[in-house]
Structure formats: C-alpha cells, structure tokens
Amino acid sequence: MTVSDDLDRSFRDSAARSGLLDAGYDLVDSPLGQLLVAASDRGILRISYDANVEEHVDWLSRVAGRNVLRTTRAVEPVRRELDEYFEGRRHAFDLSVDLREVTPFTERVLLELARVPFGQTATYSELATRAGNPKAARAVGMTMNRNPIPIVLPCHRVIGADGSLVGYAGGLDRKVALLTLEGVLL
Incomplete structure (x- = not known):
C-alpha cells in the first residue's frame, strides 16, 4: 500500500x-x-x-x-x-531557542551573541568579556564554530580583533553574504 x-x-x-x-x-x-x-x-x-x-x-x-x-x-x-x-524586512528574530544540549558557558556566549544587533559586529574578545570570561576568546571562537542555530544566533556578526573576517562554519562566502545583507561594510 x-x-x-x-x-x-x-x-x-x-x-x-x-x-x-x-x-x-x-x-x-x-x-x-x-x-x-x-x-x-x-x-x-x-x-x-x-x-x-x-x-x-x-x-x-x-x-x-x-x-x-x-x-x-x-x-x-x-x-x-x-x-x-x-527579504530585508526583519532585523531581529522573535523566536525562542532550545539550547538544552550546550554547556553553561556556551549558553552564556550564545545569549550574548543574540544581543549583537543587526548591522553591527563584535569581536571574539568582546563576546568573551560579555560572557564573563575575558580570557576565553578562543573558547568563544569554538562556540561560534559549533553554533547550533546560525543566522538566528548571529555568529556571522563576530569578527577578528583586527576587523578581519575569520572562520565561519557555513563558509566565508555565506558570512560575507549575511553581513552584506545587513549593510556591514567589509
């Protein structure tokens, strides 16, 4: 059947x-x-x-x-x-996230990441500081690489300390496309 x-x-x-x-x-x-x-x-x-x-x-x-x-x-x-x-009609997501599988540090970092506004960027070091561990920039980088909810939790908005576009699990071409959509000057 x-x-x-x-x-x-x-x-x-x-x-x-x-x-x-x-x-x-x-x-x-x-x-x-x-x-x-x-x-x-x-x-x-x-x-x-x-x-x-x-x-x-x-x-x-x-x-x-x-x-x-x-x-x-x-x-x-x-x-x-x-x-x-x-389509350029939404600058902030109004969705709940289910982060039950992440560590407490990862959750803090991802929740701070969610606060980086549309069209703006933050560095790994800035996110580490906001998450309560200023020396954890590398750990923040690993968190961004393993972000389970990209785009909504905008890891594409995280850049290197010198302003460079470093790594993106979805590929740098996608990171550039997302930042361009948001009007970030590269």
Whole structure:
C-alpha cells in the first residue's frame, strides 16, 4: 500500500499539531542554499547548512526524544522569520531557542551573541568579556564554530580583533553574504 504525499503530510502536520512530537524538522530554501531547520516545543534546536537529514535526525532523537518527524508545521515560524530576514524586512528574530544540549558557558556566549544587533559586529574578545570570561576568546571562537542555530544566533556578526573576517562554519562566502545583507561594510 502506498500513502499519497498529501496524506503523509497531513499525518505529520496532525502529529505536530497534537503535541505528539519531541521535535520536528524540515528543509527550508534560502538565498544561502537549503537549510535544515529543527524545532521542539521549547524553540529552535538547529539550523544547519548541511542538509544531511539522517545525521540530524539521529542527533535530534538523542537530544529531544525519539518522536522526530519531518513536518512543515513544526518549523513554520522559523521559516517565516528567515524569509522576512532574507527579504530585508526583519532585523531581529522573535523566536525562542532550545539550547538544552550546550554547556553553561556556551549558553552564556550564545545569549550574548543574540544581543549583537543587526548591522553591527563584535569581536571574539568582546563576546568573551560579555560572557564573563575575558580570557576565553578562543573558547568563544569554538562556540561560534559549533553554533547550533546560525543566522538566528548571529555568529556571522563576530569578527577578528583586527576587523578581519575569520572562520565561519557555513563558509566565508555565506558570512560575507549575511553581513552584506545587513549593510556591514567589509
């Protein structure tokens, strides 16, 4: 027996609507390529430039629970705000984030990162200081490299102490594109 795409989508959306999912995910088109977006009832769990679904579903199952399905409904608020951001109509995200799998230091750094405004940048050292550990610039760099929610938690806004564009897990071309979208002079 084959299930139609419409029936399958209806089942998945119904599961999300009924609160039966620990996490939902979908693939979202963006000017930077396809993004894998995952969310729980707590907020966004992941935005990834790598759309390797199987690897992410395994991770989601370990972090959020076994009930993980691909469903547009679970990520619709994220999709909408990302679309608005890429269209230049949104300068701040109004989304909850689910950081349950990160360390307390990483959480402090990511929450400080979220405070770096649209169109502005900060250095690794500045973020380390804001997170309460001025000597942890390298650790902040590692946190940026492993940021589970890029774009929304804007690690693209973090630059080297000398103003240079250093590393970006999504690739420097994407970092440049995001900063250009935000009007940051490079």
